[in-house]
Amino acid sequence: MVVIGEHRHTQVKIDLQAIKHNINEEMTRKDPLTELWAVVKANGYGHGIIQVAQAAKQAGATGFCVAILDEALALRAAGITEPILVLGITEPEYAPLIAEKDISVAVGSQEWLDQAKSILAANQVSAPLHVHLALDTGMGRIGFQTPAELSVAVKTLNTPASPFDFEGVFTHFATADQADDTYFEHQIDNWKQLIAVIDELPRYVHVSNSATSLWHQACNGNMIRFGVALYGLNPSGTELTSPYRLHPALSLTAQLSFVKKLARGKSISYGATYTAAQDEWIGTVPIGYADGYERRLQGFHVLVDGEVCEIVGRVCMDQMMVRLPHEVPVGSTVTLVGTDGDQTITLQDIADYCGTIHYEIACGLAPRLPRVYTE
Numbered sequence: 001m002v003v004i005g006e007h008r009h010t011q012v013k014i015d016l017q018a019i020k021h022n023i024n025e026e027m028t029r030k031d032p033l034t035e036l037w038a039v040v041k042a043n044g045y046g047h048g049i050i051q052v053a054q055a056a057k058q059a060g061a062t063g064f065c066v067a068i069l070d071e072a073l074a075l076r077a078a079g080i081t082e083p084i085l086v087l088g089i090t091e092p093e094y095a096p097l098i099a100e101k102d103i104s105v106a107v108g109s110q111e112w113l114d115q116a117k118s119i120l121a122a123n124q125v126s127a128p129l130h131v132h133l134a135l136d137t138g139m140g141r142i143g144f145q146t147p148a149e150l151s152v153a154v155k156t157l158n159t160p161a162s163p164f165d166f167e168g169v170f171t172h173f174a175t176a177d178q179a180d181d182t183y184f185e186h187q188i189d190n191w192k193q194l195i196a197v198i199d200e201l202p203r204y205v206h207v208s209n210s211a212t213s214l215w216h217q218a219c220n221g222n223m224i225r226f227g228v229a230l231y232g233l234n235p236s237g238t239e240l241t242s243p244y245r246l247h248p249a250l251s252l253t254a255q256l257s258f259v260k261k262l263a264r265g266k267s268i269s270y271g272a273t274y275t276a277a278q279d280e281w282i283g284t285v286p287i288g289y290a291d292g293y294e295r296r297l298q299g300f301h302v303l304v305d306g307e308v309c310e311i312v313g314r315v316c317m318d319q320m321m322v323r324l325p326h327e328v329p330v331g332s333t334v335t336l337v338g339t340d341g342d343q344t345i346t347l348q349d350i351a352d353y354c355g356t357i358h359y360e361i362a363c364g365l366a367p368r369l370p371r372v373y374t375e
């Protein structure tokens with residue numbers, strides 16, 4: 001099989017030890033009866049779904065959360081036997097497949113249950129379908145909004161001949177990563193009102209993403225959905241401080257593919273937006289916006305052999321240019337994310353420059369960048 005990107009010296013490196021460290025820290029902090037499920041959606045936030053899941057499992061994760069059914073199927077195909085919850089809405093037509101693969105799904109409406117029930121019956125599926133009811137307490141994305149709707153769904157799940165296993169109930173907070181608690185408290189109030197209609201709570205009651213687990217005493221949960229923090233990224237960006245040191249797992253490196261002296265007055269890249277003010281050494285880096293290294297990063301910097309170098313001219317689809325402090329050889333190490341010597345560039349730095357959050361930068365790193373793992 002041809003692995004595209006294998007023969008270019010541009011790589012994402014993932015330190016699985018860092019992932020285990022972050023999970024261990026959370027494991028020692030949380031209530032011992034609370035389970036930690038690793039959120040590995042979007043190819044493990046760009047880090048690689050299977051490798052991250054295996055590392056998380058070794059560090060003590062007892063289940064997994066993904067966004068879409070295919071991600072759950074990929075985990076099962078890789079031999080993961082722990083519970084897997086699909087957090088988004090899955091089409092009811094896949095109910096037989098979900099049940100057969102012993103996957104759990106988020107459900108946010110009575111219509112979904114009704115449709116899944118008839119599809120399961122039509123296909124004579126006997127395996128129970130594991131359901132986690134999603135409660136919309138203020139995220140406004142998916143889930144039951146009123147106690148009345150919720151109690152009908154609970155009744156459906158608890159009907160004796162029901163094809164469903166009522167396995168969990170959960171909600172998701174919109175502002176757990178902010179210092180201001182007002183909206184969080186509002187969601188807690190809604191949660192309490194909704195949950196009150198369930199006489200017998202299911203096996204899993206969960207409300208915590210990373211930010212909730214790090215910064216809030218969450219109510220009655222017995223499982224946390226630990227996502228971005230397991231990759232060593234602070235869910236709040238820079239607003240709140242993590243109770244323990246998070247170790248970022250991802251770095252991004254390349255090697256200079258071309259080095260030249262550019263005469264004063266000559267320009268660089270599309271639009272000729274950069275002109276050399278004097279004779280300058282310019283290096284070319286084999287990465288571009290097709291790799292998820294955004295075009296907006298013109299003017300930002302990378303490290304070449306540990307020295308800070310500005311990105312000059314527009315970032316192209318597959319290549320970009322940097323201004324070097326002096327002549328360096330082709331093949332010199334370029335660090336785009338990570339540490340070289342006493343300099344560090346974080347995903348947060350890139351996100352700040354792009355006006356976004358590190359989540360978006362991490363999961364935007366393209367499949368063309370090979371992921372290389374170290375233990």
Ligand SMILES: *Cc1c(COP(=O)(O)O)cnc(C)c1O
Nearest residue numbers: 039087172209210225226227228
């Ligand atoms: C993505 C997601 C999480 C994980 O969030 P982090 O901020 O990465 O910890 C948890 N719960 C739900 C419902 C999600 O969609």
